[in-house]
Amino acid sequence: MFDIKRLLQEPLLHFLLIGAGLFLFYEVSQERIPDTPNRILISPGQLEQFQAQFKRTWMRQPTQEELDRLIKGYVRDEVYYREALALGLDQNDPQVRQRMRLKLEFLLDDITAEKPPSDTLLAAFLQEHSQRFFVQPKVSFEQVYLNPDKRVYIDTDAKRILKQLQEGVAVETLGDRTMLPFELTQSTKYDIGRSFGDDFATSVVKLPVGDWDGPIYSEMGVHLVRVSEHQAGYLPKLEKVRDQVERDYMAQHRQERKDKAYEKLREGYEVVIQEAVTQTTEAVQ
Secondary structure, three states: OOOHHHHHOOHHHHHHHHHHHHHHHHHHHOOOOOOOOOOOOOOHHHHHHHHHHHHHHHOOOOOHHHHHHHHHHHHHHHHHHHHHHHOOOOOOOHHHHHHHHHHHHHHHHHHOOOOOOOHHHHHHHHHHOHHHHOEOOEEEEEEEEEOOOOOOOHHHHHHHHHHHHHOOOOHHHOOOOOOOOOEEEEEOHHHHHHHHOHHHHHHHOOOOEOOOEEEEEOOOOEEEEEEEEEEOOEOOOHHHHHHHHHHHHHHHHHHHHHHHHHHHHHOOOOOOOOOOOOOOOOOOO
16 A cells, blocks of 8 residues: 655655755746756856855955956856866766765755754663763872883882882882873773873772772883772763764764665666676687
């Protein structure tokens, strides 16, 4: 049974109807001038567009001389465009094909636009794609660095300095000079890894809050670490990330609708892949 309601919901039908509507509007709104292949018609709407583009750039209306230059530029572009088409220069040109594809995709963007989603839909999208919006756990810590190039018995030194730190000896008097940060606050595992390396970050996020611990090794050397705070990861409430969730939701659904419209267009084409003919020759003896 023919489903009219389902047909009316098809993006391709919307595309065709909009195209037909634009064509009819153009036909009705323009003066009836006999169609001539070499006529370049500048409509009142195009003149308004030239003026609007000029005003957006220069923040004022163009003078008549400036408007004439815009018209001459448009006519030059149109002449070259038509002559290029007549010579077939648009054929087999990957750049032209890409630009035409992009223009059609932009048109499909407009056709497949939908109303802003409700909070119910956004909340469901947030839960379904929680990893996108999940706030990663964070750690705050201090570290004392020991340089392996300056210490022959670095493991023994690390145990001795660790004991001093646990006994309350001033941190500033211990360890070796380094360009590494002494302290990181509310940093994710990724942030820690950028400064100290992934192995160090993996070890630090597992340390409990409290006293000095170690030694912990990195590509730079040996570290003694005291974690002062752990912040657990969490999925934020919708009201905190609503704008981001809505952007992602709209982008995903717009792409899905464009893909569906393409599949409908694709059904009208047959793709034939021809195998290359391989010729073999026998060597002349």
